Amino acid sequence: xxxxxxxxxxxxxxxxxxxxxxxxxxxxxxxxxxxxxxxxxxxxxxxxxxxxxxxxxxxxxxxxxxxxxxxxxxxxxxxxxxxxxxxxxxxxxxxxxxxxxxxxxxxxxxxxxxxxxxxxxxxxxxxxxxxxxxxxxxxxxxxxxxxxxxxxxxxxxxxxxxxxxxxxxxxxxxxxxxxxxxxxxxxxx
Amino acid sequence: xxxxxxxxxxxxxxxxxxxxxxxxxxxxxxxxxxxxxxxxxxxxxxxxxxxxxxxxxxxxxxxxxxxxxxxxxxxxxxxxxxxxxxxxxxxxxxxxxxxxxxxxxxxxxxxxxxxxxxxxxxxxxxxxxxxxxxxxxxxxxxxxxxxxxxxxxxxxxxxxxxxxxxxxxxxxxxxxxxxxxxxxxxxxxxxxxxxxxxxxxxxxxxxxxxxxxxxxxxxxxxxxxxxxxxxxxxxxxxxxxxxxxxxxxxxxxxxxxxxxxxxxxxxxxxxxxxxxxxxxxxxxxxxxxxxxxxxxxxxxxxxxxxxxxxxxxxxxxxxxxxxxxxxx
Numbered sequence: 001x002x003x004x005x006x007x008x009x010x011x012x013x014x015x016x017x018x019x020x021x022x023x024x025x026x027x028x029x030x031x032x033x034x035x036x037x038x039x040x041x042x043x044x045x046x047x048x049x050x051x052x053x054x055x056x057x058x059x060x061x062x063x064x065x066x067x068x069x070x071x072x073x074x075x076x077x078x079x080x081x082x083x084x085x086x087x088x089x090x091x092x093x094x095x096x097x098x099x100x101x102x103x104x105x106x107x108x109x110x111x112x113x114x115x116x117x118x119x120x121x122x123x124x125x126x127x128x129x130x131x132x133x134x135x136x137x138x139x140x141x142x143x144x145x146x147x148x149x150x151x152x153x154x155x156x157x158x159x160x161x162x163x164x165x166x167x168x169x170x171x172x173x174x175x176x177x178x179x180x181x182x183x184x185x186x187x188x189x
Numbered sequence: 190x191x192x193x194x195x196x197x198x199x200x201x202x203x204x205x206x207x208x209x210x211x212x213x214x215x216x217x218x219x220x221x222x223x224x225x226x227x228x229x230x231x232x233x234x235x236x237x238x239x240x241x242x243x244x245x246x247x248x249x250x251x252x253x254x255x256x257x258x259x260x261x262x263x264x265x266x267x268x269x270x271x272x273x274x275x276x277x278x279x280x281x282x283x284x285x286x287x288x289x290x291x292x293x294x295x296x297x298x299x300x301x302x303x304x305x306x307x308x309x310x311x312x313x314x315x316x317x318x319x320x321x322x323x324x325x326x327x328x329x330x331x332x333x334x335x336x337x338x339x340x341x342x343x344x345x346x347x348x349x350x351x352x353x354x355x356x357x358x359x360x361x362x363x364x365x366x367x368x369x370x371x372x373x374x375x376x377x378x379x380x381x382x383x384x385x386x387x388x389x390x391x392x393x394x395x396x397x398x399x400x401x402x403x404x405x406x407x408x409x410x411x412x413x414x415x416x417x418x419x420x421x422x423x424x425x426x427x428x429x430x431x432x433x434x435x436x437x438x439x440x441x442x443x444x445x446x447x448x449x450x451x452x453x454x455x456x457x458x459x460x461x462x463x464x465x466x467x468x469x470x471x472x473x474x475x476x477x478x479x480x481x482x483x484x485x486x487x488x489x490x491x492x493x494x495x496x497x498x499x500x501x502x503x504x505x506x507x508x509x510x511x512x513x514x515x516x517x
Contacts, residue, residue, distance in 0.1 A: 026484075027480065030230055037232045039232075
């Protein structure tokens with residue numbers, strides 16, 4: 001008897017599309033919930049984690065002296081041959097790089113140069129917006145690398161930002177660096 | 190003089206209706222893309238104008254500037270005729286659809302419908318059936334094998350769902366004792382027909398979805414993913430005729446559902462003008478059509494035909510039988 005009732009309710013469910021109602025309630029709840037779109041570059045910007053491998057930067061000590069001793073280990077381990085190092089003796093008699101070029105067009109941002117460096121001189125940082133119109137502009141020199149921002153501190157979130165055209169086209173932060181909101185917003189059910 | 194004024198009034202109403210219907214797909218495409226976005230937890234168009242409001246204008250410009258290509262071996266006359274035949278029935282249907290009873294403007298009484306037909310409902314169902322010809326001619330005139338196959342399937346789908354659609358409104362006609370749409374709406378001043386005819390509403394809604402070729406029954410349209418459909422060889426403005434006719438049929442069906450089952454312009458609780466009530470209800474059903482579109486996958490062709498003949502037709506016949514027994 002209950003087998004017949006089960007079959008009958010199965011047929012009635014099939015005839016009246018009852019399994020479709022579940023899908024409808026799901027999309028209704030999604031329709032009125034917050035969107036997860038990150039409105040880059042007009043309203044928001046992504047802050048990377050400290051582990052993010054972005055644009056390289058050369059580290060200096062407190063006095064402003066480069067850590068790099070131009071040992072060329074990074075150039076030797078680079079799988080893309082994109083680092084060019086030319087050592088020279090500076091005024092104080094120390095070995096320093098005269099030329100330190102990284103070809104960003106060839107670089108694959110693997111971080112091997114950071115792992116190989118014995119002097120803790122080069123690392124991959126948080127900067128990720130370095131597009132250029134010409135591949136020649138993607139070869140960065142020693143002074144540009146020294147000026148690059150370092151690794152991210154907190155991050156892993158979305159922060160308010162806006163597009164600006166002063167000092168070239170950039171996206172500047174306008175809000176507080178608090179990324180926790182974004183994760184709470186996208187984790188539902 | 191009186192005759193001249195009457196004719197001028199009808200022509201004026203006709204111009205207003207045609208202008209509104211031609212302009213209607215513009216906000217409807219925007220609404221569809223926004224609803225699609227929010228159901229998928231994203232924003233939809235945001236760049237072209239504030240929150241993407243100018244996106245339909247950009248789409249229109251794109252469609253207008255596309256190359257108007259007619260295949261070399263195609264039947265030119267049928268190829269150009271098909272989009273026109275697809276586009277005219279929704280406009281013709283609006284002759285019989287009332288937006289309200291009557292309203293006083295500039296001291297004179299103006300009726301909010303173009304024609305008060307005694308067989309208004311029959312006229313509407315008959316004219317909607319003409320749209321099938323547009324599909325057939327489009328596929329045949331394209332002289333392309335997959336287009337012909339797609340149009341045959343579409344044609345079979347539309348014909349098989351017209352029958353339950355016609356049968357499901359017989360219950361409403363029995364309740365109102367008339368096919369006149371004004372009588373049907375006036376009969377719902379107390380209780381809406383959906384309370385008395387829930388099965389009729391269900392069958393009419395599903396059959397309407399299939400007639401309009403909306404998901405979950407849009408196999409002919411989506412055959413671009415699977416193979417080809419009847420409008421493969423069409424581009425630019427000719428293609429947009431088919432799209433406009435689809436949106437307009439959605440509006441026509443929403444208006445019919447509201448008039449036949451949901452009380453037309455009779456309101457509940459809030460004392461808004463009747464036309465505003467009507468427009469709100471039609472807008473609600475257009476939203477429901479779009480909600481369905483982004484919720485379901487589409488039915489396979491054999492499942493589609495099964496639903497039309499083995500589910501909807503028996504249900505609509507049972508509805509007639511039961512209504513007849515109750516009304517006896």
